[in-house]
Amino acid sequence: AQKVTQAQTEISVVEKEDVTLDCVYETRDTTYYLFWYKQPPSGELVFLIRRNSFDEQNEISGRYSWNFQKSTSSFNFTITASQVVDSAVYFCALRQTNYGQNFVFGPGTRLSVLP
Amino acid sequence: EAQVTQNPRYLITVTGKKLTVTCSQNMNHEYMSWYRQDPGLGLRQIYYSMNVEVTDKGDVPEGYKVSRKEKRNFPLILESPSPNQTSLYFCATKTAREFYGYTFGSGTRLTVV
Numbered sequence: 645a646q647k648v649t650q651a652q653t654e655i656s657v658v659e660k661e662d663v664t665l666d667c668v669y670e671t672r673d674t675t676y677y678l679f680w681y682k683q684p685p686s687g688e689l690v691f692l693i694r695r696n697s698f699d700e701q702n703e704i705s706g707r708y709s710w711n712f713q714k715s716t717s718s719f720n721f722t723i724t725a726s727q728v729v730d731s732a733v734y735f736c737a738l739r740q741t742n743y744g745q746n747f748v749f750g751p752g753t754r755l756s757v758l759p
Numbered sequence: 760e761a762q763v764t765q766n767p768r769y770l771i772t773v774t775g776k777k778l779t780v781t782c783s784q785n786m787n788h789e790y791m792s793w794y795r796q797d798p799g800l801g802l803r804q805i806y807y808s809m810n811v812e813v814t815d816k817g818d819v820p821e822g823y824k825v826s827r828k829e830k831r832n833f834p835l836i837l838e839s840p841s842p843n844q845t846s847l848y849f850c851a852t853k854t855a856r857e858f859y860g861y862t863f864g865s866g867t868r869l870t871v872v
Contacts, residue, residue: 648801679860689849689863735801739860746792746817747861749801 646671648738648750656756657726665721665753667736673697678712678719679737679747689735695719726757761786765850765864772840772871780835780867782850788862789855791833792817793825796847796866805848808833809855840871 647670657663669678680692693703695712703710707724723730736750763784772778782791792807794817804817808827822844824836833852837844847868851861 653799677860681863687847687866687868689866691860691862694860737802737860746804746807747802749794749803751799751801 646673646738646740646748648736648748650734650736650750650753652753653751654754654756656758658758659728660725662722662724663726663755663757665723665734665736665755667719667721667750669717669719669736669738671717671738671740673740675740677739679739680710680719680721681735681737683733683735683752685732692721692734723755726755728757728759731755731757761862763850763852763862763864765848765867768865768867770867770869772869774841774871775839778837778840778869780837780848780850780869782833782835782864783831784833784850784852784862785831786852786854786862787830788852789830790853790861791827792851792853792861793823793833793835794849794851794863795819796849802849805835837869840869842871845869845871 649668676697678695682690700712709722711720733752733754735752737747739747766781789810793805794802796802803819805823806825808814814825849866850864853861
């Protein structure tokens with residue numbers, strides 16, 4: 645079975661703090677893809693990053709970084725020096741290659757960055 | 760500009776009154792999909808289409824219909840809406856290339872009273 649767990653329902657931080665959003669996934673496939681999407685208050689879904697299962701290299705993009713660890717089936721997302729504009733719901737998603745084009749989404753983590 | 764266009768953005772309707780949510784894309788993507796988003800459940804796939812005239816059920820297809828007569832359009836049809844279909848709906852498209860993720864439309868917030 646494929647499943648994505650985001651155990652943190654809501655997180656509140658003060659501006660400039662670092663924050664990590666957790667994502668744990670379950671899959672039997674050896675080849676799969678992981679994604680993070682951001683949903684700001686306006687409601688649209690914004691693609692942030694994708695990672696395939698055979699590339700465990702961590703990635704940094706500005707204030708964003710992602711830590712992919714196959715050993716713990718985790719794909720955590722860290723925002724450094726958070727800003728109010730980072731306030732959003734963040735979704736982690738999994739796509740297994742044997743399940744067509746369905747993405748399994750986690751329930752999301754609502755991040756509030758307070759000024 | 761590459762985009763996925765959904766209409767309407769907001770819709771309030773009554774139980775049993777048929778409605779259609781339209782989705783159109785200009786990226787020549789093969790795959791199109793409909794998701795619904797509910798609090799605490801994330802996004803769940805309703806139906807998807809791998810190309811023209813090829814559609815299949817996702818995880819929560821009950822109460823919905825789709826069609827894919829043209830590559831660019833993938834409407835979602837609710838023949839007899841019920842209150843439990845009140846939700847935020849997203850159309851999504853992607854290329855057939857394995858590595859890429861979905862591009863999402865702006866969403867349709869549907870309320871069935």
